[in-house]
């Protein structure tokens with residue numbers, strides 16, 4: 001049984017170090033800080049910006065000027081230029097100390113620091129729903145955690161009682177809830193010591209690296225993407241210590257690596273999707289690149305063909321150069337037009353490839369290679385018991401409805417992983433958990449563990465396909481409550497109907513679509529509705545999303561459906577009967 005799990009704490013090799021002297025961040029050669037032009041110097045002096053602590057340091061003068069020009073209409077650019085989010089990597093400790101000593105209160109802190117810049121440290125202030133408390137977002141590359149890491153995370157919320165809980169996110173990541181700023185300094189140190197980190201997880205940073213939950217154990221994968229995901233994460237975060245060179249991107253950016261035809265990380269909705277293919281020249285496995293997939297309030301788009309092939313040993317350097325190109329040339333004027341797609345569309349895929357190649361030091365990147373399959377591949381359901389490529393072992397997937405779990409569960413998952421498996425777990429973008437390397441003759445015994453009464457290995461056809469964003473319980477942008485409602489609704493529907501197969505329902509509390517309604521069979525997005533003439537919480541309904549090979553985004557089918565159970569339940573029941581072949585359970589009377 002093998003699990004690497006060492007990279008973020010600097011213990012593993014970093015592919016970057018092969019490319020030169022490693023006196024810079026992440027083991028890469030030190031980047032040059034472009035000398036300040038007179039024009040930029042004059043503006044920052046006039047605005048009282050300290051260049052050393054600003055987020056402008058590593059930008060080109062052209063990007064600095066564009067950022068400074070829009071600081072008034074694009075608040076985020078102003079905040080980053082004035083003081084880089086990276087300043088919070090140290091200030092958070094100082095602030096925590098001052099609060100602990102009673103010398104200041106969180107209420108007195110700079111608004112831009114507490115509500116925005118702290119996200120560079122992974123601390124998300126929940127001002128609207130739970131003022132003074134924070135959600136802490138980690139980085140869990142490829143969704144892989146060790147039992148030691150699970151126990152450490154459990155320790156951070158166990159004393160919080162009801163206030164503290166955790167979520168598996170739609171990027172196979174962990175978020176802890178109910179955190180206090182004063183605790184955070186010790187947690188950052190602890191995270192490093194167990195090989196985890198929380199830096200650069202929010203705002204204009206790269207999000208959690210996604211791959212395959214069955215990487216390294218999958219009989220059908222072309223390549224084990226875990227090591228690459230660790231190396232990319234190390235490059236982005238400087239081994240979890242923070243990377244000043246990448247703190248001022250124009251916008252968030254998602255990167256996913258898909259090693260099999262299942263496309264577990266949904267590369268089509270990532271800004272950068274690397275899909276494993278065979279290199280016809282060498283027979284080795286490399287990656288075709290897809291670019292620009294994203295969701296937002298204003299635009300939802302699948303990625304387009306990046307017409308680029310990247311060999312395995314080019315992947316980390318490619319991602320680094322791509323992020324630098326995005327940093328220096330990406331749109332900064334309008335936040336609704338700042339995601340990578342807009343730059344790719346502006347340049348076209350070929351110019352984009354050439355620009356990234358140039359940033360890699362003059363590399364001529366190859367165009368995409370063709371990989372043809374004659375058969376049809378259906379994306380696999382990884383829950384349940386499945387044979388691994390290692391003979392005699394299985395992985396066992398358990399369903400965590402909507403990804404919400406609690407302190408005690410961390411310890412229980414760790415115990416299961418240690419007792420039956422190889423001491424590791426895998427998280428999925430569907431917010432579930434897998435236990436790899438279970439000896440086949442231990443599976444039945446493991447299935448009897450009480451935790452699997454709560455998080456089922458054989459969950460029903462609706463529960464096993466349920467995904468939900470955070471929603472109004474904690475998220476200030478939410479229009480509706482999602483997770484608790486999602487669980488209640490599927491429980492009732494499963495009591496009433498039989499389903500011929502799994503149905504993937506995704507809930508999302510607002511049009512940002514963190515819950516990815518566009519990839520679902522049935523997507524429910526928070527929106528306005530009326531009930532008995534009065535405004536109430538409602539949903540827009542999306543149908544027809546497909547995932548895996550040749551994916552299709554779901555489109556809106558109906559809007560204004562009230563969330564009240566008297567409306568939503570019969571509505572969904574009808575859809576399931578009419579469009580998904582559900583049938584009423586014997587003895588259950590279902591109104592048409």
Ligand code: SRM
Nearest residue numbers: 169170171173207294295296468469470474475512513514
């Ligand atoms: Fe998201 C903002 C939660 C995945 C698109 N997202 C937010 C914030 C940070 C807003 C806030 O400050 O409250 C939410 C934090 C709520 C909380 O307390 O948890 C939030 N997003 C989430 C998570 C936790 C949903 C979940 O329950 O799993 C996911 C965390 C992933 C991670 O580990 O990093 C999450 N967010 C996504 C995804 C899905 C994905 O990555 O596949 C999307 C759509 C895909 C995309 O980004 O293209 C997504 N989130 C957004 C957006 C819209 C971005 C845009 O370009 O406009 C926002 C708002 C923004 O950035 O301005 C946002």
Ligand code: SF4
Nearest residue numbers: 469475478509510514
């Ligand atoms: Fe919050 Fe909206 Fe994202 Fe849900 S979709 S977590 S409500 S921002």
